[in-house]
Amino acid sequence: MVKRIPVVLAMALAALLAWQPAAAQSARARATAKVDLDARFKEVQTNPKLADDLYKVGRKVAAVCANCHGDGGNSTKPSIPNLAGQNPAYLLEQLRQFADGRRRNEFMEGMIRAMDADEKIGMVLFYAAQEVIHKPATNAGIAAKGQDIFNKNCFRCHGNVGRGNEQIARIAGQQHDYLRLTLKRYRDGADVRANSIMTPNTKHMTDADIEAVVAYVSSMP
Ligand code: HEC
Ligand code: HEC
Incomplete structure (x- = not known):
């Protein structure tokens, strides 16, 4: 790449x-x-x-x-x-x-x-103004775990359907490798995306938690 x-x-x-x-x-x-x-x-x-x-x-x-x-x-x-x-x-x-x-x-x-x-x-x-093309989850079991994580925390800011609001990013339907990389950067405090409010919100996530939330979020319409 x-x-x-x-x-x-x-x-x-x-x-x-x-x-x-x-x-x-x-x-x-x-x-x-x-x-x-x-x-x-x-x-x-x-x-x-x-x-x-x-x-x-x-x-x-x-x-x-x-x-x-x-x-x-x-x-x-x-x-x-x-x-x-x-x-x-x-x-x-x-x-x-x-x-x-x-x-x-x-x-x-x-x-x-x-x-x-x-x-x-x-x-x-x-x-x-462009529509996001929906990509269904390829592994429903992992996506269901991700949905639990989403519903415990992420929804507070990104909204129930993951589309954010005037200030906060839409994450629904986002590309999976990009989501994984971005969440790990936030969690690990990488300086390419430093001082984000997302760091405290990912700090306790394991790699498996990230995999799950990525599977769910990338499949949200
Ligand atoms: C307290 C509010 C809040 C919570 C809770 C929250 N986020 Fe965020 N999120 C934000 C904000 C604000 C940004 C934009 C931050 C920036 O510019 O770095 C963001 C950015 C992101 C991005 C980057 C979007 C992009 O296009 O690059 C992803 C992915 C993301 N959040 C996923 C999640 C997930 C998954 C969770 C739950 C584990 C979560 N967020 C919980 C507020 C929140
Ligand atoms: C060579 C490939 C390439 C081209 C061409 C390109 N981008 Fe990007 N863009 C990227 C990559 C890779 C990222 C992710 C960067 C990161 O977070 O590491 C990105 C990220 C972004 C983001 C942040 C998205 C988010 O969800 O946070 C915006 C906005 C953006 N690009 C706008 C544009 C615009 C506007 C153009 C055309 C004028 C453009 N890009 C052309 C590769 C490209």
Whole structure:
């Protein structure tokens, strides 16, 4: 996976440049312009015409992301997260975390530096509106154990159906390898995703607990 990234990186960057010829000279200026994402997002929410325009911008941006995150944000790679159906505020917060170093992934940090505020907001509008493709559990026994764990703790924040809310991530239907890796990173305090409220919420989980919750959550519609 790590070894293959440079090829995909080259493809994605080529697509990024082809998609917007003017990007080359203006990208740096646009990316460094300080636009408050929350303020712009609020503006978009009260302006349907602007929302519609930015949705179209987002659909174009998503064509670049599709190499990894799949068409319409339904990833076909178990280790790469779905973006479909994800909550806007959560997505914006992750963009901020990649940008300020709280969350580390060299490739994603580069991607985000190349996007201006309207491309970010458009991308978020586009993905939030896409449906997650449901994947039924492959092992009902393990998934049932995971459901118990989910119903004891996770539901408090991620909601009974795992779709989160304005602030909290949707986890229902998320890719299983990505869920496993992410939960272990939180539990083990990995600095690629440090200081998260998820660390105290995973601290006492065994690997078997994580396997179970992953089986359940990834199969939630
Ligand atoms: C080379 C593959 C690749 C491409 C292309 C790519 N991503 Fe990612 N993206 C990843 C990986 C891998 C992760 C998971 C990073 C981690 O947590 O380690 C990720 C994570 C994310 C996340 C966080 C999701 C979550 O659930 O927390 C967002 C948001 C995101 N990408 C947006 C985008 C956008 C927008 C684009 C296109 C402009 C894009 N990505 C292009 C590989 C890619
Ligand atoms: C106290 C509230 C709370 C509880 C309880 C909680 N979470 Fe979370 N969870 C969050 C928040 C907030 C985030 C976003 C944190 C961040 O940005 O790192 C998150 C992020 C996540 C993510 C990352 C999503 C992504 O797309 O990368 C996963 C996976 C997750 N939680 C799973 C779980 C599971 C499984 C449980 C139960 C064992 C659980 N959470 C319990 C609040 C909670």
